[in-house]
Every structure is written in C-alpha cells, then in structure tokens.
Amino acid sequence: xxxxxxxxxxxxxxxxxxxxxxxxxxxxxxxxxxxxxxxxxxxxxxxxxxxxxxxxxxxxxxxxxxxxxxxxxxxxxxxxxxxxxxxxxxxxxxxxxxxxxxxxxxxxxxxxxxxxxxxxxxxxxxxxxxxxxxxxxxxxxxxxxxxxxxxxxxxxxxxxxxxxxxxxxxxxxxxxxxxxxxxxxxxxxxxxxxxxxxxxxxxxxxxxxxxxxxxxxxxxxxxxxxxxxxxxxxxxxxxxxxxxxxxxxxxxxxxxxxxxx
Numbered sequence: 001x002x003x004x005x006x007x008x009x010x011x012x013x014x015x016x017x018x019x020x021x022x023x024x025x026x027x028x029x030x031x032x033x034x035x036x037x038x039x040x041x042x043x044x045x046x047x048x049x050x051x052x053x054x055x056x057x058x059x060x061x062x063x064x065x066x067x068x069x070x071x072x073x074x075x076x077x078x079x080x081x082x083x084x085x086x087x088x089x090x091x092x093x094x095x096x097x098x099x100x101x102x103x104x105x106x107x108x109x110x111x112x113x114x115x116x117x118x119x120x121x122x123x124x125x126x127x128x129x130x131x132x133x134x135x136x137x138x139x140x141x142x143x144x145x146x147x148x149x150x151x152x153x154x155x156x157x158x159x160x161x162x163x164x165x166x167x168x169x170x171x172x173x174x175x176x177x178x179x180x181x182x183x184x185x186x187x188x189x190x191x192x193x194x195x196x197x198x199x200x201x202x203x204x205x206x207x208x209x210x211x212x213x214x215x216x217x218x219x220x221x222x223x224x225x226x227x228x229x230x231x232x233x234x235x236x237x238x239x240x241x242x243x244x245x246x247x248x249x250x251x252x253x254x255x256x257x258x259x260x261x
Contacts, residue, residue, distance in 0.1 A: 010043065011043050011047060015052055015053065018061070018062050021062075024061070025059040026059055047060075079217075079240075082217065082242070083110045083214075085261040086107055086215075086216060089238050091118065093176065094121065098124075099172070099174040100126070101172070101174045101178065101179075101208055102127060102177075103179045103180055104133070104180075105131070106180075107216070108129075108214070111134075115141070122143050128172050130148070130200070133158045151163075151164040161200055166203045170207065176208060176209065176210045177205070177212070179201055179211055179212070179213055180215065181201075184220055184231060184237075184247075186250060188230055189223065190228040191222075191225070191226060191227055191228060198227075201229075211233070212236045215238075216239060216240050217240050220239065220244060231256050236257045237257065243260060
C-alpha cells in the first residue's frame, strides 16, 4: 500500500498538471502517472473536496478565481447533455424561412449541430453569426445563407466583437435571435463578464423581433460583473429541469416566458 506521503506528492503533481491545461481527461492522468483510472478518480475526488479543481464530463479542469470566466473548452464540457436538450428545444422554435441571429457560446454550438441534422430546415434559413465555431459546424452542411459579422477577434471565445461587429449587425433585422449569458440572478438581471459582449448582446436585442435566451441551470441565481438587460426584455428563456424552484417561482411571478427541458 502506498504511504500517505507518496499519495500526497502524486496529488500535488497531478494538480500542477491539471493547472497547465484547460481540460485534462482521466485517461491522460492515468497514463501520465502510470496508475489506474480508479486511482485517478480517487485523487480527483480528493482535489475536488479541497475545492482545487472542477470536475467536468469526462475529465477535470483547474479552478478559476471568483469573477473570472472559465475557458471556452471548460464551459463547453460542463452540463453538455443539458445544453444539447436546450439546443433541441431552441431549434424547435425556428420555422422555415426564418432569419436567425446565433450568438457565440457553447450552447449555440450545439444549436448549430442540431440545425445540420435538419437540412430541410437549414436550407431555408438566413443565419447571422459572430461565432467561428458556428461557422465551422455549418460550413460543410446544406446551408443557404450565412452571414459572418466581422470585427476584432476574441480568440479565447472563437468570436468577433467590437464596434465594427455592432455596426454590421445594425444592417440586419432578424425574426429570431438566440443569445447566451454568464448569469441570471434573482433580480432577473441577465449578466456577463465583458463590456464588448454586453454591448454586442444589447444590439442583438434591438436587431430581432424575438430574442431567446439559452441558459442551463448552472447560470441561474448567479450574478457576474455586468448587466445586459432584464429577463423581462427577453421573448423566451429556455433552461433545464434542474433550475431551482426559487427561480421558476420568480419567473412565474414576473410573467417570464420560460421553458424547462
């Protein structure tokens, strides 16, 4: 049996490895330390209990400080099945012939994937986006019209942003827009981290008839640094069934049009 000292040393080294990468899989850690996957899971469980790492689907990510946004890859891996369900429900709101703004974000990536599986719908749509990930997913599909909003590049989020992007967006008016957020709090404020994304999202709201907020339950009862708008300004909110009763009661009381999936 390994001594506690050897286990502690391995866990310390494992934490160092985890901190060097946005996402590390259990198999990668097992191979790196020449131990079993079960041993790695026990180490991860210990590090998680110490609040040093974040456990995600299929692996682990480094803990980030409060007020900082996690990397795109970490955000994509978290709550992935919920995001897929939300994306399916969002796609069901799109009708043939719609013009659609698809914002940048991990759930938007899943929405683009759903659309590629419905070519008879996709080929009737006009899609406006600032997300490189959305374009990458759509590029080999049977799309008809896709407009990419250019501008400065935020490489961490695989998107364009800034004054030029907003000015281009002002030339469009879409039937529907799908937007994301970092948090939705008990004051019903839709919040995010970056000025540029907040300003872009506000223009999206002006540039569509119906705005649909896609936000899984991890975003609920959460406040980040900047306010985008009130949930009352959103046509519909789609979230998952793990959304707390505190939040759904608030939605009902304030006549928020929401759907749980």
